[in-house]
Amino acid sequence: MSTQFKQAEHKIPGPIEVADEVLYANAHPSMSHVSPEFIPVFGECIKMLRETLLTKAGQPFLIAGSGTLGWDQVASNLVEPGEEALVLHSGYFGDSFADCLEAYGAKVTQIKAPIGAAVTEAQIEKALKRSKYKVLTFTHVDTSTGVLSNAKMIAQVSRRVSPDTLIILDGVCAVASEEIRFDDWDIDVVISATQKGLGTPPGLSVVLASQYALNVLENRKTPVTSYYASWKRWLPIMKAYEFGSAAYFATPPVNLIYAFHVSLKSITHGGISLEERFHLHREASKRVKQAAFDLGLKQVPLDLDYSANGMTALYYPEGLDADDIIPLLMKKDIVIAGGLHKDIKGKYFRIGHMGLTAVDGSRGDLDKIIQGLQETIREAKAAKGVQ
Amino acid sequence: MSTQFKQAEHKIPGPIEVADEVLYANAHPSMSHVSPEFIPVFGECIKMLRETLLTKAGQPFLIAGSGTLGWDQVASNLVEPGEEALVLHSGYFGDSFADCLEAYGAKVTQIKAPIGAAVTEAQIEKALKRSKYKVLTFTHVDTSTGVLSNAKMIAQVSRRVSPDTLIILDGVCAVASEEIRFDDWDIDVVISATQKGLGTPPGLSVVLASQYALNVLENRKTPVTSYYASWKRWLPIMKAYEFGSAAYFATPPVNLIYAFHVSLKSITHGGISLEERFHLHREASKRVKQAAFDLGLKQVPLDLDYSANGMTALYYPEGLDADDIIPLLMKKDIVIAGGLHKDIKGKYFRIGHMGLTAVDGSRGDLDKIIQGLQETIREAKAAKGVQ
Numbered sequence: 001m002s003t004q005f006k007q008a009e010h011k012i013p014g015p016i017e018v019a020d021e022v023l024y025a026n027a028h029p030s031m032s033h034v035s036p037e038f039i040p041v042f043g044e045c046i047k048m049l050r051e052t053l054l055t056k057a058g059q060p061f062l063i064a065g066s067g068t069l070g071w072d073q074v075a076s077n078l079v080e081p082g083e084e085a086l087v088l089h090s091g092y093f094g095d096s097f098a099d100c101l102e103a104y105g106a107k108v109t110q111i112k113a114p115i116g117a118a119v120t121e122a123q124i125e126k127a128l129k130r131s132k133y134k135v136l137t138f139t140h141v142d143t144s145t146g147v148l149s150n151a152k153m154i155a156q157v158s159r160r161v162s163p164d165t166l167i168i169l170d171g172v173c174a175v176a177s178e179e180i181r182f183d184d185w186d187i188d189v190v191i192s193a194t195q196k197g198l199g200t201p202p203g204l205s206v207v208l209a210s211q212y213a214l215n216v217l218e219n220r221k222t223p224v225t226s227y228y229a230s231w232k233r234w235l236p237i238m239k240a241y242e243f244g245s246a247a248y249f250a251t252p253p254v255n256l257i258y259a260f261h262v263s264l265k266s267i268t269h270g271g272i273s274l275e276e277r278f279h280l281h282r283e284a285s286k287r288v289k290q291a292a293f294d295l296g297l298k299q300v301p302l303d304l305d306y307s308a309n310g311m312t313a314l315y316y317p318e319g320l321d322a323d324d325i326i327p328l329l330m331k332k333d334i335v336i337a338g339g340l341h342k343d344i345k346g347k348y349f350r351i352g353h354m355g356l357t358a359v360d361g362s363r364g365d366l367d368k369i370i371q372g373l374q375e376t377i378r379e380a381k382a383a384k385g386v387q
Numbered sequence: 388m389s390t391q392f393k394q395a396e397h398k399i400p401g402p403i404e405v406a407d408e409v410l411y412a413n414a415h416p417s418m419s420h421v422s423p424e425f426i427p428v429f430g431e432c433i434k435m436l437r438e439t440l441l442t443k444a445g446q447p448f449l450i451a452g453s454g455t456l457g458w459d460q461v462a463s464n465l466v467e468p469g470e471e472a473l474v475l476h477s478g479y480f481g482d483s484f485a486d487c488l489e490a491y492g493a494k495v496t497q498i499k500a501p502i503g504a505a506v507t508e509a510q511i512e513k514a515l516k517r518s519k520y521k522v523l524t525f526t527h528v529d530t531s532t533g534v535l536s537n538a539k540m541i542a543q544v545s546r547r548v549s550p551d552t553l554i555i556l557d558g559v560c561a562v563a564s565e566e567i568r569f570d571d572w573d574i575d576v577v578i579s580a581t582q583k584g585l586g587t588p589p590g591l592s593v594v595l596a597s598q599y600a601l602n603v604l605e606n607r608k609t610p611v612t613s614y615y616a617s618w619k620r621w622l623p624i625m626k627a628y629e630f631g632s633a634a635y636f637a638t639p640p641v642n643l644i645y646a647f648h649v650s651l652k653s654i655t656h657g658g659i660s661l662e663e664r665f666h667l668h669r670e671a672s673k674r675v676k677q678a679a680f681d682l683g684l685k686q687v688p689l690d691l692d693y694s695a696n697g698m699t700a701l702y703y704p705e706g707l708d709a710d711d712i713i714p715l716l717m718k719k720d721i722v723i724a725g726g727l728h729k730d731i732k733g734k735y736f737r738i739g740h741m742g743l744t745a746v747d748g749s750r751g752d753l754d755k756i757i758q759g760l761q762e763t764i765r766e767a768k769a770a771k772g773v774q
Contacts, residue, residue: 005392007415007416010417010418016417017417018416018417023414023415023416023642024414026642027392027394029395029397029405030397030405030582030588031397032724035722065451065452065637066637066638066639067637067638068614068637069452069615071614071615072613072614075614099614100614100615103610103611103612103613103614103617104614195638201417201641201642201643202420202451202639202640202641203451203640203642203643204590223490224490225490225491226459226490227459227462227486227491228453228456228458228487249455250454250456251453251454251455251580251589252589253453253588253589253590253640253643254582254588255589255590256640256643335419335422337419337421
């Protein structure tokens, strides 16, 4: 899997670093999606995604698109027009998932946590007792707040109170950086994308569906309300590639699947186990959050137990804002992301530390980020005369 | 734009060769989609797509997905449930577009041409006089048959008989290899993808909509029936990037857009004009078709004037089939595609000769293809004792 290819010099980007080997695979010569060389590459991606999410029978769907397309897959395959959906809101992405569900005719109820908090078990239980929901959705890590929801607790309370309700985990910012035990926790759908913890450029919608979810699809009374996102059309394709033959519904993003294959291989069969990967993300997160705490920076999440391990969202120090901090960090070749949640947009920033950055300490990314942050806060305070 | 990067050794694939520079851009270091370096790259792709399709005011939509997603965009944005659609069928892709339209509630009428033919002007005129259609769709090049429809004629008759009907050109296999004059011919939507004449790996849905089409969208009575494919959600994003700022609806496939930028630049500002590009495709096509004729091979298209210039579909010689031909060509490092149209699937094969293969004679791709085909037919006939 090694190669002489080295990507161009660049700053450390906020979201994720991509390995040279993965980028080299993205530059693979043009291959037909039905060629005998490509079929096992696609097939193995399907199998390795199962390993990554700790499931035996979950059905992967790998479709050209962004993470958002996963919402359309849930809304158009699993919810029939007029049915009810319960959306747990821990940031920006809850609102958007609700919009998507409504676009396909669902009746949506949102439970909104205060900024920096997650919806509580008591709130979920109460809502599920009040009404019959076809799906319950939550954002595992909402990148707009850095809040980590307790996926295991949510699945447990949902299954206990309303056994038929499909449990939908939006894991775009969580898969491969946060622990997700698809079978053990009894999740029905995980939605993700390649460009975060999965360590691959963006452009592939990555979804995993339980057999129960597929059964619900099979028993719909009305037709699926999408064409491109229809699992009925994609299921035979995924099965064909997994079992060694090609089938066509729409052209897969061939190069990106070569790249994804390299990254999945390092996640599932690289030097470290999945458990170790999660542990290293927790350790990396602690280091960044401790350093921020030592600098007097306040986290957006109100509770450390509800904080993402692949990213950190921090309020700017009193008296400083984005213009004081981001350009200074950029000069040190460190890219961070500004605020995203509309209510606090100008007041905070986000640091990504998932994937290679967390797992491969020899790169020194974390040292660079922490040192850069320390210097920047000191310099920005001095420049503004802020204590 | 030059680079030291050389892609790995490979056979000549059927669909398209991708330039080293384009693949190198696909291996660009990870960049945030809102980074100041990326914004103009996306913005320029939007502008260069307009140039490629010869339009001033057409609105591009560049969305992570395959070409198929373009059908969903037409069906969910421009056709309201219960409205009528006229699909001109010149091969496999007509049936699929019809399926897609029906998935979103359209009432579809298909006019089916015999295999190898296109729908005639008289048939179109008669259909448009009989009923009121919201959209008329046609496949410019149906890759399952190699039939090239006369886009200019179709647009003319449609506008003359039914001025309000939206004219939808499916150009996945045609854009940048066949002449398309969006403004002059008065087309409303062109649907395409990156992986054919546009010379880039697959994974980006490429769509161009007229201001009239956007106006029809604006005046819908019912909501758009998709979320991910909704132009109302994408329009502000495309405008933001074009005018130099970032906006977010769903993550763009950043690396692929870097790659697409390099390819579009060579199409619109490379050594040869668009007119010359079309001319070179016609010349390449003539060479391949003449060579096939000299070998006694029969084309699937019934008329040379209705034959694609970026590909050639040929029946196997009497007494020979795929197993006799494809492996022999493969040994000569030439990849061709088997049949796709279900009625004649095992009876014919397809050769791609678009993009670099047609435009850059110094590569010698055409010589290699033609010589390989000549040798293969001779060898296969000898092996089977066929005259």
